[in-house]
Amino acid sequence: MCHSISTLFYDLGASPAVYELDQEARGREMEWALQQLGCSPTVPAVFIGGKFVGSAKDVLGAHLNGSLRDMLIEANAIWF
Template sequence: MDRVRALARQNAAVIFSKNTCFMSHAIKRFFYELGVSPAIYELDEDSRGRDMELALLSLGCSPSVPAVFIGGVMVGSTENVMSLHIDGSLIPMLKDAGAIWL
């Protein structure tokens, strides 16, 4: 869990992902289209990926990927990110974290 939290705080926007997950691919593409360059950690390529996945689950991220952190704070999965975008709070959150400059 400490590793997940440390990695989540290192960049303004962080996505924990798996190469085999369609929703992970979709959320990464969505962020790129917004002009955000998130730090991406592919759990299926990391030797400690399974431990990180369990930590994400224990933090309440269900499903475990994609797990999005903005400004070191867990936003959650695709559904949470899209809800924030629809209600207009995602862009300000990204600006406040320094992940986007619109």
């Protein structure tokens, strides 16, 4: 799902910062922090403009209802 969500952002014109927790020195700590935020599963955990959006299901729902594009515009991640 992480790859699919990254691809969605690229297709929308955004350039997401992607952190692979299994390749990060502090990946376990990051995963624990995501669990404390209520992320289940912990990846992908999506933040836009510093705000927690949710998991892949939440991002896909936002894309389908049109609010994902608005969030990206508000965060200056894409321009129209």
